[in-house]
Amino acid sequence: MAIVKANAYGHGAVETAQALARQGIRRFAVASLDEGIALRQAGLSASIVVLGAIFEEQVSDLIAHRLTPVVSDERILPALAKAAHSHPTPYPVHIKVETGMGRLGFSPEELLTLLDNPLLHSPLQVEGMMTHLADADGKDSTVTERQLGEFRAALEQITQRGRTLPLVHAANSAAIVRFPDAHFSLVRPGIMLYGYHTLPATVPAPDLKPVLSLRTTIAQLRTIPQGGTVSYNGTFVATRPTRIAVLPIGYADGYSRQLSHRGSVLIQGHRTPIVGLVCMDMTMVDVTDIAQLQVGETVTLIGQQGQESIWADEVAGWIGTIPYEVLCGIGSRVPRLYEPA
Numbered sequence: 001m002a003i004v005k006a007n008a009y010g011h012g013a014v015e016t017a018q019a020l021a022r023q024g025i026r027r028f029a030v031a032s033l034d035e036g037i038a039l040r041q042a043g044l045s046a047s048i049v050v051l052g053a054i055f056e057e058q059v060s061d062l063i064a065h066r067l068t069p070v071v072s073d074e075r076i077l078p079a080l081a082k083a084a085h086s087h088p089t090p091y092p093v094h095i096k097v098e099t100g101m102g103r104l105g106f107s108p109e110e111l112l113t114l115l116d117n118p119l120l121h122s123p124l125q126v127e128g129m130m131t132h133l134a135d136a137d138g139k140d141s142t143v144t145e146r147q148l149g150e151f152r153a154a155l156e157q158i159t160q161r162g163r164t165l166p167l168v169h170a171a172n173s174a175a176i177v178r179f180p181d182a183h184f185s186l187v188r189p190g191i192m193l194y195g196y197h198t199l200p201a202t203v204p205a206p207d208l209k210p211v212l213s214l215r216t217t218i219a220q221l222r223t224i225p226q227g228g229t230v231s232y233n234g235t236f237v238a239t240r241p242t243r244i245a246v247l248p249i250g251y252a253d254g255y256s257r258q259l260s261h262r263g264s265v266l267i268q269g270h271r272t273p274i275v276g277l278v279c280m281d282m283t284m285v286d287v288t289d290i291a292q293l294q295v296g297e298t299v300t301l302i303g304q305q306g307q308e309s310i311w312a313d314e315v316a317g318w319i320g321t322i323p324y325e326v327l328c329g330i331g332s333r334v335p336r337l338y339e340p341a
Ligand SMILES: Cc1ncc(COP(=O)(O)O)c(C=O)c1O
Pocket: 003, 051, 132, 171, 172, 173, 174, 188, 189, 190, 191, 192
């Protein structure tokens, strides 16, 4: 079940889902109703699970677009059943079991009462049972093993009551690599589809290649004298005559303001430091040490140039966050261009 929520972690949900569907992926998951509708409207016919909370006023749209809800609260069942009533076959839902994420889901005890609810036999039907792991990429495996143990015990209670288990899923990217016994019938990779691991370095992991590069071009070159300043509040003061390249990308595009004075970009294969505050629409870099430079030259903010590369996990490290946030923060103004692999 490919996780394509948050615009496929910034990569473009429609194009990503279509590319994965061409490779044979038959199940997708998003976070919200709107994300699911966007994929349906783009023509994706595969199963689409909505992982996030569903509200009563959303259920008719949800069912009209054949989206599969994850039920985490019994109170939604009557509305779902009502909206699914005219559906020709029992309408599939997935059930979330809360085993330690402290977020959505039924406790294992609540689960048994829930499954006696007649609405879950008709017009609804339990297609999937899931849990979400809180610490699959953590230092040690204790929390995950406890969560998996609880989940397995809940599943066993269900089978002991003579019920067959539907699709069962628990593993995010980290668990896919680290806990093969968490694979059950489906896995839910997100970040690894996009080429990143978040596992501790001690865990052996397959080599992945980041999918996305973020590039811009130099919009203007100017030389400022010693003592000249760059950007709002003059936080960069030139200590020598300094050549500045102005890049037409800023925090409104998801290039975090926290990168001010911290980040670097690649120009002609050189790491080139950001100077001054990152603005809403522009960022300035010091290119004094690069001899031959033209307006229009390609600048790589995430990606590879020559022998050098800067990937989203490095950018995340500069600003104290995770590659997920860097990737899914890339704004809607940034055109996405797709190349065949
Ligand atoms: C329920 C659920 N499953 C799977 C994933 C994918 O996680 P990852 O990107 O770490 O593989 C997410 C993402 O947050 C999620 O919320």
